[in-house]
Amino acid sequence: MSAPSKWPLPENGIRFLTPAFMRKKLARHPLTRECYPTAMGFYPRAEKHRMERQRHDDNLLIYCVEGRGIASADGWRGEIGAGDALLLPQGTTHHYEADNDEPWSIYWVHYQGTSTAVFNQYLGDREGAPPVLPVGISPQLVAHFRGLLAVQRTGYSNRAFINAANQLRHLLTHITLDMRQASAARHDNLDLEAVQNLMLEHIGQPLALNTLAAAANLSRFHFSKKYKALTGYSPIKHFLNMKMEHACHLLDSTQLSVKGVAVALGYDDQLYFSRQFSKTVGLSPRAYRRSVRG
Template identity: 65%
Template sequence: MSAPSKWPLPESGIRFMTPSFMIEKLARHPLTKDCYPTAIGYYPSAAGHRMQRTRHDDNLLMYCVSGQGSLTTDDWQGKIRPGQVLLLPQGLPHQYKADSRDPWTLYWVHFQGASTGIFTQYLGYREGTPVVDAGLSPTLTANFNSLMSVRRTGYSARAFINAANQLRHVFSEMALEISATQANTQHNFNLEQIQDFMREHIDGQLTLEQLAAVAVMSKYHFSSKYKRLTGYPPIKHFLNMKMEYACQLLDSSDLSVNAVAGALGYDDPLYFSRLFSKTIGTSPRSYRASIRR
């Protein structure tokens, strides 16, 4: 594997490497072989931190939470600022260093596994684009701190299996943060505001024109951007929210199916039931019966 830098570690810093015998276990175990950590760490105010690798044998993710640094690869060069994530997949030569005046603080993880390429692409890595913006997220820093608790387990195999799956959770949580940050920074597209508007009108109907007006965009541009960020066309996503809320009402109340339909703005209960069945895969009555067995 690619060894971490030999940056002098301060008392509050963390550098932990998974031992080779554990890496061999993780590479074979069915619960971890797709993705597992080979080294993890936390470098606070890392003055003098730098690294150059012409050969990169594993994958590296670095999350900058304060300060600045810089990164150079064969096809990218630039400054790194707080909230940004460096994605350096296996085989990508690179060099990076902390800023001399305002050195970065980093969480980082080296990782291997059969599906690491899928994870880095899911996080947004593309050739020529090794840096993505996740914003400053307390949830992510808490997840990294939780991941690093594995270093105090006496090399427990079960603890490392848990850590490998925690790492997958870190990646999936980071993907959500990246998506939200992209939505809020690109063209002033406030995805959270739009979805709050949807929830405020969960008891009625919304048109594409109304949603586009909230975003102050043409309906065609809005629809394209919304789908790119969420995976759904906006009206389809609004329908999913309505059916999600319908499930909550069926779970937590004694409202009749007709009353649930009315609470969601449907005058025709049969039409509501058809939409519910198409989305959830079962009728409202069957859904309620299944959860109350």
């Protein structure tokens, strides 16, 4: 594994290495072998912190919560600021250091496993792509790191490390949610939360694309393009998904007939509603109700 830096650790700093015997267990266990932590920590106001690796055996994620740093990786060079994450996949030649005037405070984790390349790609690792992930300041992500670091006080418990490995998976996938929210915040001419609240308020009615675009004060074309870039769905498709989610809730929690559920969601044609439900959920409304109620 790649050794962490030897930065002098202050009293409120954390540096924890998964011992070799535990790494071997994690590499074999079916619940952890795909992705598991090999080292992790928290460096507050890390003055004079720097690291350079020509050979990098681990994957490394650094999350800056305060201050600034400078990094370079495979020909890229840039600044890391508060709210940025730095992703350094296995094999990446790299260098990073804290800013002299505003040294960064960082959470970090080294990780290995058979599926780490898949996780890295999910985070946006592509050839030629910069290694900086614009995550934003996320209390939830900090909480995930703190939860991961709790494994250092368990006496090398097998169960605690299995849990930590799966917390790491959750942390890595949660980052993409924070990135999307940060991206939405940067698109200040599209208030995504307001648009989706409008959808929820009209869950029992039809909503035209023109209405949604007008609410966002954008043309249909620009609204649809921005919405899909942020959510992965066209606005109308996402609204349909919201309707089908609510239909599932009504089928499970009420005694409404299928026709009654259709009417509650603004569908006059029960057959059309059932086709839309089956296409989205994969079961007919009646089959879904049987599957959740036994």
